[in-house]
Amino acid sequence: MARQQRIDHFNLWPKAQKFQAEIRFAELLQPYPLEDLFFPYQLPDTDNRESHIMISYLLDAVDSLPYRPDHAFDWVWRAFEFSCKQVPGCKDNTSKALRSVSSKLNDYFNVNSEVGDAFFELVSDVPIRTCKFLLKKIVEEGVYEFSGDGHKSFSIFAKRILFANGGPPVVSTSLQSILHYLCWHYRAVGGLELRSGAALLRRILRGERVELGGSFYQLSRAEILFLTLSGLAYSFRNGRAHAESIAPFRSSLAKVQTYAHCWFMFLVIYELTFALQHISAYPNKLDGTPVDNFRKNNAAFSKLFKSCLGS
Numbered sequence: 001m002a003r004q005q006r007i008d009h010f011n012l013w014p015k016a017q018k019f020q021a022e023i024r025f026a027e028l029l030q031p032y033p034l035e036d037l038f039f040p041y042q043l044p045d046t047d048n049r050e051s052h053i054m055i056s057y058l059l060d061a062v063d064s065l066p067y068r069p070d071h072a073f074d075w076v077w078r079a080f081e082f083s084c085k086q087v088p089g090c091k092d093n094t095s096k097a098l099r100s101v102s103s104k105l106n107d108y109f110n111v112n113s114e115v116g117d118a119f120f121e122l123v124s125d126v127p128i129r130t131c132k133f134l135l136k137k138i139v140e141e142g143v144y145e146f147s148g149d150g151h152k153s154f155s156i157f158a159k160r161i162l163f164a165n166g167g168p169p170v171v172s173t174s175l176q177s178i179l180h181y182l183c184w185h186y187r188a189v190g191g192l193e194l195r196s197g198a199a200l201l202r203r204i205l206r207g208e209r210v211e212l213g214g215s216f217y218q219l220s221r222a223e224i225l226f227l228t229l230s231g232l233a234y235s236f237r238n239g240r241a242h243a244e245s246i247a248p249f250r251s252s253l254a255k256v257q258t259y260a261h262c263w264f265m266f267l268v269i270y271e272l273t274f275a276l277q278h279i280s281a282y283p284n285k286l287d288g289t290p291v292d293n294f295r296k297n298n299a300a301f302s303k304l305f306k307s308c309l310g311s
Contacts, residue, residue, distance in 0.1 A: 006250055021254035022067070028256055028304065029066055037066050037304060039296045041274050048284050050086060054079045054273075061266070069262035070240070070248050076266055077237050080273040086283050087276065095160045098230040099171075105229075105272060106222040108279045115278070118294035119271050120221060122264075123228055124206045125302055127309045129261040130232070131198035131205070135186060137235045138201075142183030144176055161231050174217050175227065178204060181212040228268060236265050260305040267301055 009017045018026075029037075040062060043055065061075035084090045087104065090097045109116025141157035151159070151168060161179065162170045170176050186197035203210055205228065209218040219227070239245050248258050274290045276282060302309070 009250075019249060019251075019254065021249050021251075021256065021258060024256050025067070025259050028259075032304065034066065037300055038062065039293060039300065041290055041293045044286070046284065050082075051284055054082050057082065058273075061270070068249075069259060069266050073236070073262060073266040073269060074240060076269045076273060077233075080269050080276070083273055083276050083282070087279070087281055094234070095230070096165070098160075098234060099164055099226065101276065102222075102226040102229050104279055104281065105275055106225055108275060109221065109225070112278070112289060112291075114291045115275060115289055115294065116221065118291050118298065119275065120207070120224070122267055122271060122294070122298045122301070123224060125264070125298065125309060126202055126205050127257060127260045127264055127305070128195070128198050128202060128311060129255075129257040129308075130264055131201045132194055133236065133261065134232050135182060135194065135197045135201050137231070138179055138182050139186055142179070142187075144179040144183055157231075157235065160234075161227065172219075172223050172226075174219060175223050177215070178212065178217055178219070185212075229272065233265060233269055255308075256305070257308045257311060260308050263301060263305065267297055270297070 005017060005019065040058075043051075046052070057075050057079035061072045061079065064071035064075060081094075084097055084101050087101065090100045090104070092100070109119065137157065141155040143153050143155075144158050144162065147153065151163075154162070158179070159166055162172075162176055164171050182197060182201065186193055200210065204217075204219060205224055207219060207221065207224060209216055248254060248262060271290070271294050274286070274293070277284075277286045278288075278290060279285070
């Protein structure tokens with residue numbers, strides 16, 4: 001059905017043909033005025049060229065809402081990546097830059113605890129659909145433990161998450177053990193196993209203490225931030241940029257949960273973009289705090305998708 005609909009949709013353009021997920025999402029949106037779904041951070045007046053380049057990306061991001069949160073993510077990632085390049089010491093290749101930026105953001109959250117709390121409140125609302133995406137990526141990109149050939153069999157994903165400079169030592173042995181357990185325990189992911197593994201990964205991202213293979217693990221906020229940014233968000237960005245998967249809403253598998261997943265990804269990078277622009281090392285640093293803005297957007301996200309975050 002969806003295959004033929006995709007062909008017909010293209011052949012008959014601009015005549016619109018709504019996919020089932022699009023219809024259901026439109027129904028979900030009906031009770032909400034657009035201005036209650038997302039709240040832009042209020043930017044000060046500026047003539048700064050770099051600021052306006054970043055704002056141009058943000059404009060395309062918000063103009064993609066509410067029906068294309070995947071496109072909103074694409075544009076806000078550009079704003080985030082451009083912002084990263086403005087920070088001293090964050091102009092290396094993307095893998096190194098993400099680790100450096102993650103460290104700077106963690107320092108900012110530690111000093112500005114309310115902002116950190118607001119961001120991790122969003123992470124705690126991570127949809128099961130998002131955890132399924134990350135779990136599949138973790139499984140596909142294993143191995144995570146050293147063998148006879150050292151780390152030669154490690155994927156680019158594994159090296160990015162485990163190492164600071166492309167090779168040993170491992171930065172977080174707890175994260176390494178968690179990735180190894182998830183990779184081997186859910187190798188045949190599908191159906192109930194996928195749902196079970198995603199639920200476990202959700203608990204890990206929420207900072208809960210979990211038992212894996214007889215040992216207990218609990219990631220720190222710094223580890224969760226890095227996994228969310230470099231493991232989850234950058235993988236989502238790469239999959240879209242490198243055309244590794246079907247467009248999310250043009251599929252018979254698409255559901256309202258797919259919208260929740262993409263909206264969550266958009267908000268994660270949106271909040272990290274504005275957190276980054278509040279750190280002391282950022283040129284044209286923004287004054288004040290984004291905490292109220294983060295919490296308003298977190299609440300709007302939770303309210304809109306409350307029926308499907310756990311499914």
